Amino acid sequence: GLGGETTKRGFSPSRILFDSLEDLARQSNRPELVNAPIFTFGHSNGTGFAAGFTSQEPDRVIGWIAFKSANGSQFSLPPIYSVPGLVISGERDKSYFNNQLDTVKKLRQGHDALMGMIVEPGAGHGPNRDKSYTICMAFMRTIFRLRVPVEADPRNGPVTLTGLRSDSGWRGRNWDSTSGGGQRLPTAPHDQFEGETSASWLPNADFARCWQEFSETGDLPVWW
Secondary structure, three states: OEOOEOOOOOOOOOHHHHHHHHHHHHHHOOHHHHOOOEEEEEEHHHHHHHHHHHHHOOOOEEEEEEEOOOOHHHHOOHHHOOOOEEEEEEOOOOOOOOOHHHHHHHHHHHHOOOEEEEEEOOOOOOOOOOHHHHHHHHHHHHHHHHHOOOOOOHHHOOOOOOOOOHHHOEEEOOOOOOOOOOOOOOEEEHHHOOOOOOOEEEOOHHHHHHHHHHHHHOOOOOOO
16 A cells, blocks of 8 residues: 555556655656656556556557556456557467457457557567567657657656547557467558458557567577
8 A cells, every 4th residue: 555545557547656656756856857758668467557547548558568468358458458569478378378369359449549559479478688679669669650650758747648540550460369370461541451350450550560570480590
């Protein structure tokens, strides 16, 4: 507990993180931290933070990443469906790779969630050295440029993030569990994609390239 309040996976209540940012802003003399927009990242059960904090503060979060989550229920939260998200599971994560792919498909088809899925070929529950993080960096770079206005200055107050539309992005065919392994998955602009409505959402052509390469090889030597 903190000040009589309880925490759950580090995100409830969200005020705990805001208090920490305000304290860091004072100590570092970086006042922009108080209102700076946030990316959230969670590994395994920590996805409860990545998605949970976003569900409480969707206007503050640029995007979120569920890295090798323990269960798809951790990102089945309606407030986050309009916030760009990336779900990554390891092909060989036998303990925890269970319903994530089906969950993303359902949320894409039923709610048009701004959500994409990657199955990392040959990988388990942990990171595959630094390779796993290359797609995370590509996602954050892409979403930051799309959502944070050039003129944004958090020193002057909260930043109004640019909203994204599903039909302005791309789509990519989801990983085929019957084939397994690395797969070169077809991608196309939203209105040109031929395939299921449950296909992964991809924010733009550049990230579609990164997503396709990583899905096939498990690495992204050039992510920037």
